[in-house]
Amino acid sequence: MGLEYFIARTGHRLVALKDVNLQIRSGEFVSIVGPSGCGKTTFLNAVDGLLKISKGQMLLDGQLITGPGKDRGMVFQSASLLPWRTVRGNILYGLELQGRNKSEAKERVDGLIRLVGLAGFENSFPSQLSGGMQQRVNLARALAVDPEILLLDEPFAALDAQTREFMQEELLKVWNATRKTALFITHQISEAIYLSDRVIVFSARPGMVKESIEIDIPRPRKLSVKRTPRFLEYEDHLWASIVEEVRKQGMLPDEIKSGPSIRPSDG
Amino acid sequence: MAQELQLIEGDALELGTRKQGWLAAAYKDHEGKLIGLLAIVVVGALWEYVGTSGIMNPMFTSAPSRIYDAGAKLFAEGSIWKDISVSTWEFVLGFALSIVVGIPVGLLLAWYRRLNYAFDPFVTILYATPRIALLPLLIIWFGIGINSKIAVIFLGAVFPILMNTFAGVRTLDDALLKAARSFGANDRQIFLTIALPGSVPFILTGLRLGVGRALIGVVVGELYAATAGIGHLISIFGSTFQTDKVFVGVALIALWGMILMRVLQIIEERFDAWRPERSS
Numbered sequence: 001m002g003l004e005y006f007i008a009r010t011g012h013r014l015v016a017l018k019d020v021n022l023q024i025r026s027g028e029f030v031s032i033v034g035p036s037g038c039g040k041t042t043f044l045n046a047v048d049g050l051l052k053i054s055k056g057q058m059l060l061d062g063q064l065i066t067g068p069g070k071d072r073g074m075v076f077q078s079a080s081l082l083p084w085r086t087v088r089g090n091i092l093y094g095l096e097l098q099g100r101n102k103s104e105a106k107e108r109v110d111g112l113i114r115l116v117g118l119a120g121f122e123n124s125f126p127s128q129l130s131g132g133m134q135q136r137v138n139l140a141r142a143l144a145v146d147p148e149i150l151l152l153d154e155p156f157a158a159l160d161a162q163t164r165e166f167m168q169e170e171l172l173k174v175w176n177a178t179r180k181t182a183l184f185i186t187h188q189i190s191e192a193i194y195l196s197d198r199v200i201v202f203s204a205r206p207g208m209v210k211e212s213i214e215i216d217i218p219r220p221r222k223l224s225v226k227r228t229p230r231f232l233e234y235e236d237h238l239w240a241s242i243v244e245e246v247r248k249q250g251m252l253p254d255e256i257k258s259g260p261s262i263r264p265s266d267g
Numbered sequence: 268m269a270q271e272l273q274l275i276e277g278d279a280l281e282l283g284t285r286k287q288g289w290l291a292a293a294y295k296d297h298e299g300k301l302i303g304l305l306a307i308v309v310v311g312a313l314w315e316y317v318g319t320s321g322i323m324n325p326m327f328t329s330a331p332s333r334i335y336d337a338g339a340k341l342f343a344e345g346s347i348w349k350d351i352s353v354s355t356w357e358f359v360l361g362f363a364l365s366i367v368v369g370i371p372v373g374l375l376l377a378w379y380r381r382l383n384y385a386f387d388p389f390v391t392i393l394y395a396t397p398r399i400a401l402l403p404l405l406i407i408w409f410g411i412g413i414n415s416k417i418a419v420i421f422l423g424a425v426f427p428i429l430m431n432t433f434a435g436v437r438t439l440d441d442a443l444l445k446a447a448r449s450f451g452a453n454d455r456q457i458f459l460t461i462a463l464p465g466s467v468p469f470i471l472t473g474l475r476l477g478v479g480r481a482l483i484g485v486v487v488g489e490l491y492a493a494t495a496g497i498g499h500l501i502s503i504f505g506s507t508f509q510t511d512k513v514f515v516g517v518a519l520i521a522l523w524g525m526i527l528m529r530v531l532q533i534i535e536e537r538f539d540a541w542r543p544e545r546s547s
Contacts, residue, residue, distance in 0.1 A: 048449055068449050068450065076442065076446060082443060093447075096460075097452045097460070098450060098451055
């Protein structure tokens with residue numbers, strides 16, 4: 001599968017992204033990291049078709065993206081669940097909207113509920129769930145429509161550090177079972193490395209692909225892989241790459257400019 | 268210098284208050300209500316004392332026991348039932364009309380921007396005008412019977428219902444909209460699956476506020492010109508200085524309002540989890 005993007009969105013005379021061209025293999029897990037405000041989320045929203053692009057165009061497999069489509073499923077940063085629907089009702093929501101609320105779909109939903117570890121909570125309401133569990137519902141809802149590409153917009157950003165780690169492991173498990181092509185946006189470098197086959201670094205605004213790094217760590221990966229020398233090497237390299245970008249914007253305090261060995265604290 | 272923090276074994280920290288006797292615990296649980304009840308009793312006793320001891324003329328202040336006696340007498344005579352039923356009927360019809368008009372119009376105005384632009388001036392004018400000022404007109408149009416009361420109740424109750432429904436549709440959670448759009452939802456689906464259920468808690472608040480307005484409508488409408496009803500009774504008893512009986516009417520209205528408000532409040536609390544979180 002190939003992804004071709006050409007986008008130059010000029011809202012308020014501001015080019016958010018420029019000449020982004022990604023080739024993503026089918027079934028590949030790709031993360032995008034970059035300095036804050038580099039247009040990562042804009043990019044993902046454009047891929048999902050949620051943005052009206054004022055100038056430029058975005059192509060997916062040679063097809064112009066004009067709006068949301070059944071081939072893409074989005075996992076949002078906030079769980080954005082309907083508070084008056086149960087877990088099952090929320091997971092079914094996307095299917096219902098697309099008019100695919102058939103009995104086989106319901107069986108698939110049952111399978112998904114087990115897969116994301118929500119068995120026993122089918123009839124709970126979102127307000128009764130923890131943040132981590134709400135994000136499981138969010139993930140299952142996106143998977144329920146059986147998209148070709150799964151788009152994930154910092155889905156763990158609002159979780160506490162420990163839950164976040166466990167959810168990363170869970171996500172890999174789910175991804176492993178479904179093998180969807182996944183495009184993951186995050187601020188956290190270690191999260192990107194741990195999850196991905198490839199990590200893409202966006203440059204400072206306007207967002208462009210600065211670097212694309214294959215993560216050569218065998219799967220399945222345990223969380224402990226994060227403390228291996230090889231993992232840390234990747235982390236150092238990516239952090240240095242991002243610091244360089246931030247420095248271009250001239251927004252770094254002096255003490256951080258001093259060297260690439262300083263890593264961000266989690267979160 | 269090192270500091271030592273020590274937790275002596277067998278003396279684990281306990282959170283919360285110490286154990287209490289069951290009486291003290293029962294008191295703690297109901298403290299608010301008990302104090303409220305006590306306050307009522309104290310004020311009632313004072314009122315009784317003032318009304319019956321001769322300090323004040325009871326025709327001026329009345330007294331709880333006198334109101335009770337007057338009430339018992341009125342109910343024994345039986346004609347008060349007719350007034351209660353007239354007032355109830357006015358309330359039910361007027362309030363039902365407010366719901367049937369207020370909710371759909373609120374939904375429509377919130378959903379169709381241009382419709383709102385056209386109707387907004389009228390809503391604003393009518394909402395700002397004390398509806399009571401329209402009473403003479405309503406009497407001219409609908410007579411002094413039940414119809415003019417229904418009209419004044421409707422004009423009082425329809426606006427809180429309409430405006431809260433409107434607000435409910437307008438305060439949709441952006442995150443929910445985004446999620447729905449991402450699954451390809453069209454406007455009709457967004458209306459049915461997000462706007463409509465999402466505005467339920469707001470509509471309930473509108474109904475609760477509407478009850479208050481409707482009761483004002485009942486009383487004021489009947490005070491002004493009527494042939495029957497509790498407000499009509501209050502008016503007659505008032506102009507003939509039968510203070511005890513006036514209080515009976517007032518107590519009936521108060522009781523009625525409290526029961527309805529409480530019922531709606533309970534329903535409202537059930538739907539509280541539905542209210543969208545503003546910034547997410």
